[in-house]
Amino acid sequence: MNVQPFLHLACPLDDSPLTCTGSAWVCASGHNFDIAARGYTHLLPVQHKRTRDPGDSKAMVAARQRFLAAGFYQRIADAVNRALLPDGPVAEQLSCLDAGCGEGYYLRELVAAYPQQAFALLGVDISKWAVQSAAKRDARPNWVVGSNAHLPVQSASIDRLLCLFGFPVYPEFARVLKPGGLIVQVDAGSEHLQEVRQIIYPRAKPARQPHNAPPEGFSLAAVERVTYPANLYGADIISDLLEMTPHFFRASAEGRAALSELDSIRVTVDVQVASYSRSG
Template sequence: MNIIPFQALACPLDGAPLRRDGATWRCAAGHSFDIASQGYINLLPVQQKRSRDPGDSKEMVAARRRFLNAGFYQPIAAAVSRAALADLRPGATASCLDAGSGEGYYLRQLAAAATESRQSLAVLGLDISKWAVLSAAKQDKRPSWVVGSNANLPVLPGSLDRVLCMFGFPVYAEFARVLKPAGLLLQVDAGPDHLRELREIIYPALKPERSAEPRPPAGFVSLSTESVSYSADIVGAEQIADLLAMTPHLYRATAEGRARAAALTALTVTVDVRLTRFGRG
């Protein structure tokens, strides 16, 4: 089987290796974490939460699932899968973490690409939203899914070949800690024209874009940057609402801006993202 269980989990309380014991994961100090009936593990202790129910809400996760499963961002997923699978040793099992995996779309696409290329992967999807992880676990049992935080990754040091950060909240010190010396961080960020047409509708004016290339984060060197740009036709008020709901613009827009978006029945948007490959510095 090309997708195998992820084993390099660490206790979120003391960092010690976790070992599976039936339906529970335990560390040597006796901390234990039960596997939910849906197959995921909650590795986000209450003392690491900033709210009772952090991350995306159940409604936001449902909107994201509908929009992504409709295929609008499939070219992004394909580019990430190609970059993640490139240069891996044939016959060896590579370990990959999606840090901020949401409802699991990009990991599902990566798992499918790995199966097609016969590359063996141990994949872990992590998100701070229990609703996102629950949705991911219900849709695909092949990856391992955990509720956790990028600020305190429940992953053993130096155990990962790839870390994905898709429109997420990067914590570079943690990414550097869990990557192997030759491991790669693949980061996807919005480009200057990303969803420009939607932004022009919901905002009175757009902020000027920063032209300078960002400096590599501490602990990393920039290896390459790839642009993924294309147009997508969004048809129907529900799909437009789903797109808005899965972006930060839902909360940044004024009530008037959201009302203008709600009145739309069709919209052609530019999808414009940057995929950057970072190596360990």
């Protein structure tokens, strides 16, 4: 089997290594974290939460799952896969962390793209609903509720790290990556979903341009801009697109109502895929 769960987890309370007993993860200090019946582990202590139920809601996760399953972001997944393995499969097993994994779409696409590559996979998301959905769809990776601000991962244990439309915490990313390891980061470009933004905001502000200056301790390995049109047909899929993005909360009521009246829309997908190499 080319996919195994990533096992080098760390206790979120004292950072010591965790050992899997089969039904729980336990550290030397005796901290115990049960593996849920649905196949994931909750490693987000209450003191690391800002709200009672942080991250994407159950409805947002379901909307994103439907939208991604329809293939509208397949070209983004393809570009991410190229950046993760620019020279194709390698002989050794690669440990890969999706930091902000959502419902696991991009890790599943990675495995499908490289069936001969051996992976040890970990998905971390602050939303329990996202992690539940990911675990339900693919039981092979290790799925964890956790935070990018304090990743429950042992230092220098990761070869590849994904941060896709997420919240990068570069000091933590540098800590968990091996020397020479890669971050692959996806950020929205200035034209991303501009047609939707023009409808839902009274005064649409231009989106911020993604930057590709490498963070401290990294060098820029590659950058690719992915831009293409996507035709959405049906009010349901248009609604899913809005609900799966932060625009859902920022849009005016009038803007959401105007978008809901559409039966079709042609949107621009515009993202930057940048990879950064961890210095030795």
